[in-house]
Amino acid sequence: MSIIINNTDIAITAVSPSGYPADDLPEVAFVGKSNVGKSSLINAMLGRKRLARTSRQPGKTRTINFFHVERKLYFVDLPGYGYAKVSKSESAKWGEMVESYLKDRPQLRRIFLLLDIRHEPGNNDKMLYDWFMHYNLPFTLIATKSDKLARAQVPRQCAAIRRALSAPELPMPFSSETRQNRDALWSLILDNCGIDVL
Secondary structure (H helix, E strand, O other), X not given: OOOOOOOEEEEEEEOOHHXXXXXXXOEEEEEEEOOXXXXXXXXXXXXXOOOOOOOOOOOOOOOEEEXXXXXXXXXXXXXXXXXXXXXXXXXXXXXXXXXXXXXXXXOEEEEEEEEEOOOOOOHHHHHHHHHHHHOOOOEEEEEEOHHHOOOOXXXXXXXXHHHHHOOOOOOEEOOOOOOOOHHHHHHHHHHHHOOOOO
16 A cells, blocks of 8 residues: 555644634644654655755744645644743643544544664653553654665664553654655555544
């Protein structure tokens, strides 16, 4: 299966529940620390180059961005966390916004926690993982930037991430450059959203 997306756009940019989409389409959310590759992954999944804005400046995404996909579901790009140059008050505000969305959004079908495959999870990653587990939220670990490693290193790094989090499953390696596991991730998304075909 190789998904081709013909119809997608950024539908809504929101900072509170009053701005979220009013329809009942299923949503999948992407979250991770600043510069982990969220925007690049979204662009690769949707077959676009600049739909989700990428930047070398960490902390670029400061709102919750909803991308309409074939009028059947939303990709949700959440603000990155853990960037030191953001003030504590702004960081707390982002945290409240993201936490409220993840806990209280009935349309949310799955969360994808993105981790840079080259590094062990940091404290913020571990806190978010534990928070997901505490609230029994449906989520999957994605190890981004797998093209940055030699092929033999990928399974070792995935195992290291799993150990660091005491996770029951290995993260899925993903590359926005080579599109590694794009189809597998699409299968997981469609299955969780109850969609047979886009």
